[in-house]
Amino acid sequence: MGLLVVGSIGLDDIETPFDKIENALGGSTTYISLAASYFTGPVSIVGVVGDDFSIEHIKMLENHNVDLEGLQIVEGAKTFRYGCRYNYDLNVRDSLYTHLNVFERFNPNIPARNKKSPFVILGNIAPSLQITVLDQLEEPKFIVCDTMNFWINGALDDLLKVLKRVNVLIINDSEARLLSNEPNLIKSAHKIIGMGPEYLIIKKGEHGALLFGNNTVFSAPAYPMENIFDPTGAGDAFAGGFTGYLHKNRDFSFHNLKRAVIYGSVMASFCVEKFSTKGLEDLSYLEIHNRFIEFRELSSFN
């Protein structure tokens, strides 16, 4: 059985100091499924778009063996749209607009055969919707969850319910500090593990990522990037690479989870090298493997 991804699908207008793009494919589901597709397949997605969603995007996803049975296309309505502008240092993003459109009434209906998916990634959507998804699953074995400041601030009760039901929570450092109300990241991680998830991954952007769980910690380096073209989707590409790798080999040892974190970091590094999903569309196994080796050389010593 496959890997199920539930989250947003959108069209983005992105401006960086280097270039701008309009109507670009975006949304957490898109980045996650593309990144995961290099490790395992088919990846099934559940999401919603309007009739303005381009057939080219659909074809590109199908070419990556993404199963679109769960994609709702609403006639006469518009796809979720997001516009943003990155500042010079790329760590700061100004949101220009968010038009929820069809996403406003999104109700994730899991197709019958996907209800048995043992691997599920809950993209960054309202925790109440994440609960709706969890309630439909019949045999979940490994659930990976993303969230953000907006839900930590505005839907904490629901989020805490979700956390009791997931295996891995993936958030960034500021989200971890907010969720735990604790500035020290290590203490913060222990508090969050206490909220339910078996494992916690804290993404730290240019500083790499930390994996907590099993009473131990793994520190993954960041790929040394001189040119980050578009940071959009990096966190989703991480989640897709991480979970896709685990889905491929079903080895849940901490040893293998560490490798999965590196594969997540590899996919995030490819993601930010090009605009929108372009960095994830034409990779080879060799490129992915070679970058994994680069990560090892970057951080190994004895």
Place this chain on the structure above:
Amino acid sequence: MGLLVVGSIGLDDIETPFDKIENALGGSTTYISLAASYFTGPVSIVGVVGDDFSIEHIKMLENHNVDLEGLQIVEGAKTFRYGCRYNYDLNVRDSLYTHLNVFERFNPNIPARNKKSPFVILGNIAPSLQITVLDQLEEPKFIVCDTMNFWINGALDDLLKVLKRVNVLIINDSEARLLSNEPNLIKSAHKIIGMGPEYLIIKKGEHGALLFGNNTVFSAPAYPMENIFDPTGAGDAFAGGFTGYLHKNRDFSFHNLKRAVIYGSVMASFCVEKFSTKGLEDLSYLEIHNRFIEFRELSSFN
């Protein structure tokens, strides 16, 4: 021949959210020489104090095989004093006062036999004084240099002269961005290497450290610390551990420089566990070695 350290020696009043201490031993020279003393000896220091400097501090340094021939004690004058208060998250420090006292007229006179020291650490003092030190050296082989925002902003011309004459520059990430006028740390590092130093170490606090040089990069993890008691001196302890380890085995391969970065990180992690220099005063070789192993387990994967 030994390892020579030139920098400040002071008495600190430190307040953290957990405790406070007055008249504590401080200054870059002190932390550097203590950290280095666990790897090699004797470590010779050049610095200045007033007659208020406690005999206990002198004895403690001597017990660590620190050679004090170059320590000037000025009768009737006061030692450099610094007071600061750390905020709750310990990344933010408010300086309460800085009384230069004897340090205002510090002119580093290197004792004759120390002029032949092949290994020299230039602690964080005015670049013009660092030049004075370099001019007195007869056979320098490996020079490690620290600096800070204050000198980058106020004495850039002198600092650039220093950088052309040192092997390793050790600074933190905000200092690297300031010195290079470049937000991307990787580009920043390339620019700084272009200013002269063979190697550059960028310390990132809770995010570890990066070593650049030899056309390659090494990413060292940070020790996962739940309780940072007093961050004072961590950067100096890093410089002492790094250089002390290299002085011990004289192996300048990139492979060994990576190990030295980890030993620097080990000493910094011990430093912040106690107030003032206390965390560096009573370590055993086994403790240091075991923490090195912990660093390796923290970041290794294959």
